[in-house]
Amino acid sequence: MSETTTTDTTEDLRARALKLDAADPLAGRRALFALDDDGVYLDGNSLGALPVHVPARVQDVLTRQWGELRIRSWDEGGWWTAPERIGDRIAPLVGAAAGQIVVGDSTSVNVFKAVVAAARIASGAGEGRDEILVDATTFPTDGYIAASAARLTGHRIVPVAPDEVPAALGPRTAVVLLNHVDYRSGRLHDLPGLTAAVHAAGAVAVWDLCHSAGALPVGLDEHGVDLAIGCTYKYLNGGPGSPAYLYVAERHQAGFDSPLPGWNSHADPFGMTPEFAPADGSVRGRVGTPDIVSMLTLEAALDVWDGVSVDVVRAKSLALTDFFLECVEAYAPAGRVTSVTPAAHAERGSQVALRCDEAEPVMRRLIERGVVGDLRRPDVLRFGFTPLYVGFADAERAARALAEVLAETPAAA
Amino acid sequence: MSETTTTDTTEDLRARALKLDAADPLAGRRALFALDDDGVYLDGNSLGALPVHVPARVQDVLTRQWGELRIRSWDEGGWWTAPERIGDRIAPLVGAAAGQIVVGDSTSVNVFKAVVAAARIASGAGEGRDEILVDATTFPTDGYIAASAARLTGHRIVPVAPDEVPAALGPRTAVVLLNHVDYRSGRLHDLPGLTAAVHAAGAVAVWDLCHSAGALPVGLDEHGVDLAIGCTYKYLNGGPGSPAYLYVAERHQAGFDSPLPGWNSHADPFGMTPEFAPADGSVRGRVGTPDIVSMLTLEAALDVWDGVSVDVVRAKSLALTDFFLECVEAYAPAGRVTSVTPAAHAERGSQVALRCDEAEPVMRRLIERGVVGDLRRPDVLRFGFTPLYVGFADAERAARALAEVLAETPAAA
Structure with a gap:
């Protein structure tokens, strides 16, 4: 040249x-966003940039809600209901109607909840389904956690490239765990087609949305996804290590049998009863006390999506x-x-x-x-x-x- | 009168x-602390008060570490090593030498890690140990989570009052999960004596320190506790829903087999290998990406303990x-x-x-x-x-x- x-x-x-x-x-x-013109930030797929209004909102959480109202904020400040409320803010970004997403815990912990619960849903639907198919090119934590879920529930892991999922499906398939977008190559997988194939085989589809939510339409409800998880610190800009989310399609909520049934997922959490009775709805995906400072940082950050x-x-x-x-x-x-x-x-x-x-x-x-x-x-x-x-x-x-x-x-x- | x-x-x-x-x-x-003289705050056993210096420190985390350094803070800002570093800050408050405590996740999630790992340690020590003894007066989440752990690992739960633990111990006992202080009555249980009795029976002792850490000496190392968990938002004043911690005694770390082996507990987390290889030390208790905003809020709050x-x-x-x-x-x-x-x-x-x-x-x-x-x-x-x-x-x-x-x-x- x-x-x-x-x-x-x-x-x-x-x-x-x-x-x-x-x-x-x-x-x-x-x-x-807090960005200057000195550089070009192309790592928002790892850590989204800071929305400029967030620090002032977090100051209010710390100084007024925690510092002055203290324990009263659990009710008056809306702390207790934050996981569902923020889930409903994320819902339209991933094509979900309200009441199906709950925020809290890390992505890895949510993968565990989803895979164990999906395996239980599949067991409920029939005998002999003992395989969990996992994207062989997945972000490693999904594979490690799926292997632990398989070990604890008596399933075996079948690693498979997403393209080869249709051929690998069969009467032994219980659950298929896939990434919507591959973290390394940036390849977008065919969520509608693969979900339909998983369903045609009688299995349960779990999608990891870490690299797609906030970047492209997901259409969870439209495409009949069963369960999904995702982080909030990439395209959603929720802050470093901000809480992840769990989607449980409404039709599966009554059968969602969590391996982490903490007191926050109880039908009457303040009843303090020794027997566990699960709450209805997305609340069933909660575990322990919500991590309020990070959670309300995320809630503030989501304002950048208003009207988008x-x-x-x-x-x-x-x-x-x-x-x-x-x-x-x-x-x-x-x-x-x-x-x-x-x-x-x-x-x-x-x-x-x-x-x-x-x-x-x-x-x-x-x-x-x-x-x-x-x-x-x-x-x-x-x-x-x-x-x-x-x-x-x-x-x-x-x-x-x-x-x-x-x-x-x-x-x- | x-x-x-x-x-x-x-x-x-x-x-x-x-x-x-x-x-x-x-x-x-x-x-x-942010307290005025208009009232008397006697709910620090539910939510500790705000240390006054915390909001400014969190502003720095948001505006400089996240807002300006962004992704560089994972290394330069010490984000990546925060779980172990903050664990080492908590360690002296509960009588643990450094390198045995890691911070992250909720108390409930840590109860799950500890009970499953303890059951696996007990299985490794001999056959026929199929019982998990759980404090019948426990804060409910411990019981719910222990029941889930038992279901997934093929154990059965035996609810027992702490006083009656010695009589209930036997050759079938794998794990005993107890609260150091009862959340309702405020009763302090005999951690040294009960731990010794659990060990004499060949079982593994897991203690929940939520209501004792920061209020009284615990002596984890001195009394030979095997595993422990606790929250940080009560007497430790870490903020609403701040991350919990997990103690794994050094002698158990090599055998700590986590049910939540997320990428953060991998020996080479950025190697992104499909096979899981656990890290050495307390890091093995980590799961997913640490929740930095809450975690560094806690770290700042712990300054109130300096010299105490x-x-x-x-x-x-x-x-x-x-x-x-x-x-x-x-x-x-x-x-x-x-x-x-x-x-x-x-x-x-x-x-x-x-x-x-x-x-x-x-x-x-x-x-x-x-x-x-x-x-x-x-x-x-x-x-x-x-x-x-x-x-x-x-x-x-x-x-x-x-x-x-x-x-x-x-x-x-």
Whole structure:
């Protein structure tokens, strides 16, 4: 590529970025977040940025609700009902009607509740279902926790690539645990089609939404998902390690038999009776005392979603990742990076993963320049595109920085 | 009692309270908490008061660590190692050497980890141990969770009063789950003696420290406790629903086989390997991503313990509850309240529980007067004495208010 062509290309792409940003219906949302223009934050798929109004809201939780009202806040401050109330705030973002999502505990703990409960639902539906199919490419914790659930409930784990799930389903399948978007490649799996296949085999579908909620439409109710879990600190911007959530479809709530029946899931929690009697509804997914400071931090953070359409988010996400890939193609030295994120929109989440032999030094240098993505060892560069606060000029700038860093970093032998 | 006698008694008790407060080595700690002199807060055994320095520290976590450093705080801000670091802060308060306590998840979730792991340790020690003994007077969540653990591991639950544990122990006993202090009566159980009896029977002892940690010496290491759990929002003042902790004695760590083996307990969490390989040490008790905002709120709150001796706390606690009982005896109309908290120091925690037929309206009216205790249905008034911020004048004032409220509240027929 000649110097002239490069300059022309750069000018063209920068001009297009500015036009795209000017036409972006979500452009105004960026001001809701604590972001400066010194860098480009493309790690919102790991930790979402801070919404600027959150610290003041948390101060109120600490100084007035805890500091002054103290124990009265459990009732008067709405602490006790926070898990269901915040679940209902998340519900429209994942296509769920109210009353089916409860917030609390970590994603791992919710995977445990969901997989054990799903195995029990499957046992109730018939004999001989002793297999739990787990996405072989899953984020590891899902696999570790599913294996523990299988061991405790007398099931066996069958690791299977999501594409191969239909062929692996059979009369022995009890539960299928899948990721909506793969954390490494950014591949979006076919939730409607796979859920239908799981149901056709008489099994129960559990979906992990960590990398899709807040980035694209999920349609839990529409597609008949049985159980789902997800974190709230990525595209939902709830804060570091903020509480996760559990979705139990209304039709399964009466049969939801939790392996963690803490006092918060009791029909009469303050009755303090020695016998457990489960509450109705999403409350049944609760366990212990809710972690109020983190939970109300998340609740405040969810305000950034007021008035946002997930379809608009999805359209921008696809346009952003398309544009970033185009810029990388135009700028990066040939052969140094290869996208492992699918080109087809139907198979793409909201991140771009690039395979690169020099991934570790390249990401280190990018971060030094203020372009923050992350690394999945050994050779994947991950760039997350959060449509609420990443723009097209950010994408162009990140691709340009990547090309510069690649040019400075010798190719591995 | 004549009017004159009552006045004399009141003057005498008030004068003694002032003397006791003047001689209290912990009196200066009260200023560390957000408390005013309008009321008496005796519900620190449910929700500890706010330490005044905490909101500023949490602001830093939100605005700088999350808002500016974002993902870098996992390393640079010490987020990743917070569960073990904060565990080591709690350790001296419960008589544990460093490296045995990890913070995270709710008390209920930690009860589950501890009971399942204890059952596995017991199975490893020999065949035929299929019973889990559980305190029949326990806070209900411990019983519910232990029953779930028993169901999943093929054990059966034997409910037993703590006094009767020695007689109930036998060759079938795998695990004994006990509360150090009973949440309702405030009775302190004999942790050293019962632990020794459990060990003599070849079983594993799990202690719930929710109502003792921060109020009296526990001596986990000294007394050879196997596993323990506790909350941090009562006497430890960590905030509403702050993360709980898990103690695994060093000798059991290599055999600690968690039912919740999330990625945070992996020997190489960022290796993202499909096979689970547990970390060494207390880290093995972790599960998912730590809930940073709540966890660092707790960490800040623990500063109030710097330089405090738990023995001094215990001495004040006993003096406070003695004095409160004496004031209640002197002031309250005869026969209206009866202490269910043991008179013997060796059997008393840091709360006073009074049985009262009119408990509900009495507590409501006390709270209206600014004396905040709580109610355990149907007939128990609970008054928690947190030695770091409750004084002797507070105890006298609360007893006087109680007597006034009882005089105004007609006795039940």
